[in-house]
Amino acid sequence: MIDLTKKNLFKNYKNSYFVSIGKFAKILEIISKNKCKKVLFAGKIEKPKITNLRLDTMGIYYIPRLIKAFKLGDAAILKELINILAEHKIKVVKSNFFNPELTPKRGIYTKIKPSEKDLVQIKSGIKSLKKLNAYNHTQAIIVDQNGFIQKETSQGTKKMIESINNKKDNHRILIKFPKKKQDLRADLPTIGLDTLKDCKTARLKGIVLKENQNIFLDQKKSISFANKNKIFIYVL
Incomplete structure (x- = not known):
């Protein structure tokens, strides 16, 4: 090491x-x-x-x-x-070479599913994410129904989520994808139980990940927590 x-x-x-x-x-x-x-x-x-x-x-x-x-x-x-x-x-x-089970496949992992409006919102957010600097630190954004986007800074996803904790809108969605020109052998975007807890505090409606391009830790506990708190986890 x-x-x-x-x-x-x-x-x-x-x-x-x-x-x-x-x-x-x-x-x-x-x-x-x-x-x-x-x-x-x-x-x-x-x-x-x-x-x-x-x-x-x-x-x-x-x-x-x-x-x-x-x-x-x-x-x-x-x-x-x-x-x-x-x-x-x-x-x-690859960082998941020895534990590929940490990389989620396509599908909806929770009882709560994204609505048609959510899917439109997600599509808009992904489009905006792709327009960002292909090499920069941004691996995540939060998008609301009006198209407003909160971008991740060099301080990371947690700080980004905490920055919107006091806002009342509960229709915001976290989208966490690799950077457009990222080498997928390193620094795969990661979520886990702590991320879900942050999402609950900030009243986020769901999390969207990329198939085979994210690390998903504590999956069983995270999915259980998401179900209890009506947060969807959607892998595209």
């Missing part, structure tokens, strides 16, 4: 290495030493400021490419990291 967190969260785990994201030579050395030919991205990596990166010589070599990717957005950064690993004969596998 190569721990890229800021606080060394996995220090008590065996075979965990706490490394700065700018230490490319060190990261590649660890992968080589452990005879790894494949890597898997797990969890969220906070985007660092370029000026704060602690770079080794290999990091300095790759920094022009990373700066170019930074200007495009989060998806471009991940894609560039995957390309760099590939140049060193290291293959990146």
Whole structure:
């Protein structure tokens, strides 16, 4: 495990290495030493400021490419990291490679189903989502009956949902899809029980996901919670 967190969260785990994201030579050395030919991205990596990166010589070599990717957005950064690993004969596998059951298939997962009006609202929201910067951090939007859209910022989905908690409209729907040009081997948009609880607090009517392109954690508990609170979960 190569721990890229800021606080060394996995220090008590065996075979965990706490490394700065700018230490490319060190990261590649660890992968080589452990005879790894494949890597898997797990969890969220906070985007660092370029000026704060602690770079080794290999990091300095790759920094022009990373700066170019930074200007495009989060998806471009991940894609560039995957390309760099590939140049060193290291293959990146999908984040759900070992647990494909976490990736939902097409269908309605709850007793509550989206109405005809909801489907029109969802179609409008997806159209708006596709118009956003193909590489940026936005993986989710909230859309209401009037077409108003709340976009996810770099602070994430939870903060976006919390920002509308005080609004009275209870016809809002969360749509959470991968970015248009996202490499699906990394950073798949994720929901779970905490997301459903946030949706209840914000009085959201439903959640819409993309078939085979989302991670759905705590599925049994989440679906049960959604049914009790009349929230639909719809996978397109």
